[in-house]
Amino acid sequence: xxxxxxxxxxxxxxxxxxxxxxxxxxxxTLLLDVPGWPGHxxxxxxxxxxxxxxxxxxxxxxxxxxxxxxxYLELTVQRVADGEVSSYLTxxxxxxxxxxxxxxxxxxxxxxxxxxxxLLLLAGGSGIVPLMSMIRTHEAxxxxxxxxxxxxxxxxxxxxxxxxxxxxxxxxxxIVVSYLYTRLTRxxxxxxxxxxxxxxxxxxxxxxxxxxxxxxxxxxGAAPGPPPVRGYAGRLSADVLAKTAFPPELNxxxxxxxPSGFVEAAAELLVAAGYPPDVIKTERFGPN
Amino acid sequence: MSVVxxxxxxxxxxxxxxxPGQYLERGFPVLQAxxxxxxxxxxxxxxxxxxxxxxxxxxxxxxxxLPVEDITTDIHCVTQWSKLGTHWRGVSLDTLLDGxxxxxxxxxxxxxxxxxxxxxxxxxxxxxxxxxxxxxxxxLPPEHGGPARLLVPHLYFWKSAKWVxxxxxxxxxxxxxxxxxxxxxxxxxxxEQRYQGD
Numbered sequence: 001x002x003x004x005x006x007x008x009x010x011x012x013x014x015x016x017x018x019x020x021x022x023x024x025x026x027x028x029t030l031l032l033d034v035p036g037w038p039g040h041x042x043x044x045x046x047x048x049x050x051x052x053x054x055x056x057x058x059x060x061x062x063x064x065x066x067x068x069x070x071x072y073l074e075l076t077v078q079r080v081a082d083g084e085v086s087s088y089l090t091x092x093x094x095x096x097x098x099x100x101x102x103x104x105x106x107x108x109x110x111x112x113x114x115x116x117x118x119l120l121l122l123a124g125g126s127g128i129v130p131l132m133s134m135i136r137t138h139e140a141x142x143x144x145x146x147x148x149x150x151x152x153x154x155x156x157x158x159x160x161x162x163x164x165x166x167x168x169x170x171x172x173x174x175i176v177v178s179y180l181y182t183r184l185t186r187x188x189x190x191x192x193x194x195x196x197x198x199x200x201x202x203x204x205x206x207x208x209x210x211x212x213x214x215x216x217x218x219x220x221g222a223a224p225g226p227p228p229v230r231g232y233a234g235r236l237s238a239d240v241l242a243k244t245a246f247p248p249e250l251n252x253x254x255x256x257x258x259p260s261g262f263v264e265a266a267a268e269l270l271v272a273a274g275y276p277p278d279v280i281k282t283e284r285f286g287p288n
Numbered sequence: 289m290s291v292v293x294x295x296x297x298x299x300x301x302x303x304x305x306x307x308p309g310q311y312l313e314r315g316f317p318v319l320q321a322x323x324x325x326x327x328x329x330x331x332x333x334x335x336x337x338x339x340x341x342x343x344x345x346x347x348x349x350x351x352x353x354l355p356v357e358d359i360t361t362d363i364h365c366v367t368q369w370s371k372l373g374t375h376w377r378g379v380s381l382d383t384l385l386d387g388x389x390x391x392x393x394x395x396x397x398x399x400x401x402x403x404x405x406x407x408x409x410x411x412x413x414x415x416x417x418x419x420x421x422x423x424x425x426x427x428l429p430p431e432h433g434g435p436a437r438l439l440v441p442h443l444y445f446w447k448s449a450k451w452v453x454x455x456x457x458x459x460x461x462x463x464x465x466x467x468x469x470x471x472x473x474x475x476x477x478x479x480e481q482r483y484q485g486d
Contacts, residue, residue: 009483009484009485009486010470010483010485010486012290014291047368047482049290049309050293050296050298051290051291051292051293051296052292052293052296052297052298053292055290056297056298056300057290057298057309058298058299058309058311059309059311059368060311060368061367061368082299084298084299084311088293088295088296092295092296093295097293097294097295098291098292098293098294099291099293099296100290100291105470105483106469107469107470108321108465108466108469109321260317260318260431264318264324264431267322267323267324268323268324270323271323277322277323277325277401278322278402280322280323281321281322282320282321282322282323284317284318284319284320285317286315286317
């Protein structure tokens, strides 16, 4: 049973790597069997503890990527330069390896699936991870709430879960994904990765707004909806926000996660655009 | 008994100054639950309210005219980073609490934006806590809690409330924002009191 808040003592549980999955050149998902794991709310995180043979140990916090399940969770870890724990988890950890973790932690940056408000998600880089848990939970609980994800990444190659996000946006009329690519100049110099999102990449090369999937043939009389996957060149701006986000009048629940600079800028733009500060929940990582 | 993680050796650059489970951070991460509230010094006030409801209030001009102290201290965030030898300037809570009559044993720090955190009152006395308004020789930036934040460096840093605007003195302990969400009531990094039950 998922808990809104940490209650009672949080004990260390043993996590065993079931499988690993490379998401980008520097991000890897670990599928973990964790006997005793109670489940969680989308958005919560864990503390992972790695212990060396001589007893030296190191702890770090990681967001949970999966929807709630007993005895199981997925973490997606972004390798940071010279990262003591992230290097191990993204480069060395293999099926069968074990470490400890405890949680779920953080009842604030968490999406209660019964929340009827539209869900506006803003991700910067690996800040997508807890938001992906929300998107997966949305599907798992068959929520009827509309979801808009605005995902800022350096280049299309840096997008985590790209295929799954495209697929979900295609399949569900409730989910719309907008990508912002912040380093197109640099990206232009290297060949684009060939992915199912090749059209997105190609369109992004030309900058500005494009849409990949034309709206599905509308039923007679149905209003045309927004295309499920959109892309923009550049950083989040008031203009892009106005084009991609539920307006404040729809009273969305807003979650922004990413590096401190991204979240600070996003929160500032949101408040300036009229979203009440108390509907905006933020989670940041990394030094500024 | 801890499980040994195959192939993990670690970086081992911990110093004796790092509490258990912490790592050394050279930058200055920002942690907060929502947008940075805009706080102007023109309208800023700091208010101490005792258990009887008596209030003592300073505006920015009065506050910054109080005796100031330079503080060099290590800080420890519950999200595992520690930063060593940080430089602050601010007013000691001893100065602010001087002359205030109270039998309170606890305090609730209150911030612009609605954040709260609870602390035992003795942890705010005897040179252990400040309301800081400069960091590294410059006005405290908004994302780090400016114009003024609480600085209680011997506890995990969520106790050092950003954008602080007052203290409510209490005879009985009550839980603040993170404490209600499962974080420890006291938060001693050397005893690794991160969450309730630690």
